[in-house]
Amino acid sequence: MSMKLNMFLALGLGLWLSGPLLATEQKATIKVYGMSCQMCANGVAASVTNLKGVKSAEVRAKEGEAIVVYDDALVTVEQIKQQIDRSGFSTKPKSK
Numbered sequence: 001m002s003m004k005l006n007m008f009l010a011l012g013l014g015l016w017l018s019g020p021l022l023a024t025e026q027k028a029t030i031k032v033y034g035m036s037c038q039m040c041a042n043g044v045a046a047s048v049t050n051l052k053g054v055k056s057a058e059v060r061a062k063e064g065e066a067i068v069v070y071d072d073a074l075v076t077v078e079q080i081k082q083q084i085d086r087s088g089f090s091t092k093p094k095s096k
Ligand SMILES: [Cu+2]
Pocket: 035, 036, 037, 038, 039, 040, 041
């Protein structure tokens, strides 16, 4: 079998295997730093749920975390984190 055909088969198999897995609902708990009250948390939640693919976001200021339910075929955790960073908070602890 040629190398090219092997690659083609491997890719096809990969797509076939990952297909059903791509459109699943995922739940991620993301650390959010800088929130001081529930108003902050509400702002983060509103911002995150604006993202396409995000089903819901439960943000707790006290715990400093966002529990996000999303469709991983439409949005990634990385994009959700970027959105949180854009909304004025941080997903990474501040370095001293
Ligand atoms: Cu606040």
